[in-house]
Amino acid sequence: MSPKKVTIIGSGNWGSAIARIVGSTTKSFPDEFDPTVRMWVFEEIVNGEKLSEVINNRHENIKYLPGKVLPNNVVAVTDLVESCEGSNVLVFVVPHQFVKGICEKLVGKIPADTQAISLIKGISFDKTNQGVSTEKRGGLKLISEEIKEILKIEVSVLMGANLAPEVANDNFCEATIGCKRKAEDGPLLKKLFHTDNFRINVVEDAHTVELCGALKNVVACAAGFTDGLGYGDNTKAAVIRLGLMETTKFVEHYYPGSNLQTFFESCGIADLITTCYGGRNRKVCEAFVKTGKSMAEVEKELLNGQSAQGPLTAEEVYLMMHKTGLDAKFPLFTAVHKICAGEMKPAELVDCLRNHPEHM
């Protein structure tokens, strides 16, 4: 087996943090990996310099991860197709609205046995509702499914309690890889990401791993509302728990056969906790309640140009559930969407939870 070539598609905050890990592991295992890791960089001019050149010359992403050294075997490439040419492992770490366009450009340009791993948290809602599988699911499509559908390659996912700045700081944490061909692909993927401070568990239940990563943002919105409303720890814990229960029910409904154990992995409860205490969805939703401003305004004020995924995911989830007549069974998810959309007052959140199916 010749050493695998790895490409990181994306170079934002999370992409750059993960490049520090992948750059180091590929150097440590020269039998398994080609030491050069290409990173696709969307070219930008930062302080009069090309971002790709700064990365290649000074080994720092001065825009998205300033102050942290990138390993010198991580090479910025601005042409997408060139960055992926001959690559065996594609690491997807871009905002989810760019996935489709990127994949379409790569059709026919990558080896047939390439595999991908998605680090993208979010879901896709297929409004055209094409294809049997998404029709059954009211339009739900996972990012991994979107990649697979276009590129016809195997796609795994990596999710977990991984706020990017802390990962970039080498703080101890865990992550979960969901990998349908666990026996075949699991060991290589674990080698690619597992370090002393970034501890990987591999599970087979990839859909659950990915859905946990998307739905936790919806739960974090609810947690942010309770913070904004001034509730204490008990109420917040109840909201987080009910959100987790809706997540398990949602997974079980749309992807039957999930393993309950997967929710105990880092992608499950750990990521949920981190997101509900430290994440930006929580922060934005707290401010939304406290200031009375619109969601767009608080995002603009607090997120420095980035957007919160939670309200978008809540809307997609709501539309899908509504289509399949399930919204009543998911009162928390439903309330988050309605509050974000201005159709319900935040103060009504707790009333929606009092007669939760979980309490019947």
Added chain:
Amino acid sequence: MSPKKVTIIGSGNWGSAIARIVGSTTKSFPDEFDPTVRMWVFEEIVNGEKLSEVINNRHENIKYLPGKVLPNNVVAVTDLVESCEGSNVLVFVVPHQFVKGICEKLVGKIPADTQAISLIKGISFDKTNQGVSTEKRGGLKLISEEIKEILKIEVSVLMGANLAPEVANDNFCEATIGCKRKAEDGPLLKKLFHTDNFRINVVEDAHTVELCGALKNVVACAAGFTDGLGYGDNTKAAVIRLGLMETTKFVEHYYPGSNLQTFFESCGIADLITTCYGGRNRKVCEAFVKTGKSMAEVEKELLNGQSAQGPLTAEEVYLMMHKTGLDAKFPLFTAVHKICAGEMKPAELVDCLRNHPEHM
């Protein structure tokens, strides 16, 4: 069926908060419950007045729950035996070191078909190691087992994400009742505690419910250490998750046949989250690391005369695991004890987790 008489054994902060709930539910269901709820009060003189008289005349526990009205059907009784005479439901809510003495005084003084429910979080370590069951468990005895052994009555438990001041404030929260005879006793117990803001689920897996309530304090110590060491959200989430995994393994080892679903109840993840973010064990352990003072000193400074249960439970758990040769399988529990006992530096905590059995 004649209405059941209920006695609350204990009148501290949590006992008084629960008396507000039980006083109200017993009034709402006169067919099921005798409206007079007796509350055993350990007599104290507070500002020159007898606590029991203040409770009975002004309906306020001015020492342990000042500012909150107790329902007027809650009657303070200072004689333990008198408070329980003819009672059908005993609600135990005292510090766990008093349980044995209280139960011994009640032997032969209560109806044979009385049932108990314990709200006490902690475990008992039977150092004399008498009796087959605790010998098998290296001395582990649950509070419910201790009550049952002495009084020969059925004992259920109530645990959950229930910081007492917030419950007293009528903030929305959830709790779990663990009840071995669920079909028989569950409906009555749910009626006794379930309100608009205190939502009860009943499960059969009572041992798991009770052990979650005890072991979360050990996990909260670890969470406090990470806070004291300045780690961020990722590390704290990993520590909480690994603590939960050790809790599930511990329960499975000592009380085989637990239901994984129970850990998703309020007694499980919700209480764990609340305790690891808002509880006093976390607070004390954070200060222990930051100040370098002894555990006894920080407890004295921060807890106003109360003690933190976590270090005590960690010691009991450690002794038990050590006896049965299991400490290596529980690196987090073991580290918490050793750090509390001064046998290990807090900074070594994360090193103990790097090769956690969960990552193998």
